[in-house]
Amino acid sequence: MAEQLARLGKRVTVVELLDQVLPQLDPEMAAPLAAELRRNGIGLILGDGVERFDRSASAARSDGAAESLTVALKSGANVEAGLVILSIGVRPESGLAREAGLELGSRGHIVVDDFQRTSDPDIYAAGDVCETRDLVTGGRTSIPLGGPANRQGRTVADHIFLGDKARPYPGSLGTAIVRVFNLSAGITGWNAKRLAAEGIEFESVVVNATQHAGYFPGATPVILKLLWSPTDGRVLGAQAFGRDGVDKRLDVIATAIRGRLTIDDLAHLEFSYAPPFGSAKDVVNIAGFAAGNIRDGLLKPVNSLSDAAGQQVIDVRPPGASAKLPVPGAVNIPLGQLRGRLDEIDASRPVFTICQVGKTSYFAARILANHGFDARSILGGAVHQVG
């Protein structure tokens, strides 16, 4: 809504109670979207909530409207508005079902079986109002999205017409995507916040690679975060953002989760490749490789630059790239010089490597580890961590 109103030339402010936009994403994956909103003139207020709305006749409004709303925020700040749109969550409208005595879940969604039958087998329910199976954990969830709603509708019709021959609705993943001006961002499966909150063990990696061959005109990066189970390597979720090609990667990983594929499967998925369309190693393959490197102990990942605060951080980019997007506190030793300058690094302390997008820092960390250093690579590189 913010984007479309801005395209119409309106002044738009987004107020968000959390300290990030799009809470479906992990904070570091949402941060570039906040920057994109601001870059496009959206006033973005994070970490502040709406306290109340005051309606007032206003002669002072710049657009000449007779009335305006003052949106009073919890912080004490005020935002003047001609129109307020609330997007503050989704609740099932299940009063009719409650009155009919149907079983509801803990958050008011209608409980259904595999064929979308409610607790009264002559009444079916489909869509946002009902619970469904979570394809990641097998538990119950509710996923208010158009795809699941429509396919559940198909299951209802199948069961009505085919009876026992109908196929059950398998469950939902919550695969979703949004355009934010020139970026797209999306998610499938679970994010790190949710996995951590539920106490589900997971590993994650962030990779950055172009959506098609880098030498072919129009190449732009896709930043992909992959989450998997350390127990069996099964993919638990993914998030991605970029200017192009985000949908393809999310859809591939959504299919992988549905098929219960592992990080090793991702490493060897075979994609259609010619330079305008992809790369010989697709972003999804690279995520699989990187995940395998972590699993096999080849890569000690560091999720956030803040985890390296006060430590020795080596920026292994060429000096030009390093000067253009500096990493605070890092010492620049370009990869090509690293083997000859090992005596400049304190072997008694951990050493953190960083580069532009996270690949060269992995090479540097491998060189250092092979020389006996306790080396760790900062995921996603400077573009992701300070860009």
Ligand SMILES: Cc1cc2nc3c(=O)[nH]c(=O)nc-3n(C[C@H](O)[C@H](O)[C@H](O)COP(=O)(O)OP(=O)(O)OC[C@H]3O[C@@H](n4cnc5c(N)ncnc54)[C@H](O)[C@@H]3O)c2cc1C
């Ligand atoms: C602004 C917006 C953008 C969205 N964009 C996307 C998107 O890009 N991708 C995506 O996957 N999903 C998107 N969604 C979500 C998607 O629209 C919903 O998941 C989907 O419409 C759910 O379908 P449904 O049939 O369960 O409910 P609905 O589409 O809400 O249909 C329920 C219908 O039941 C009617 N109704 C309610 N009570 C009664 C009653 N007592 N008697 C008779 N009728 C009744 C309602 O009026 C309504 O028409 C978006 C939602 C919104 C609000």
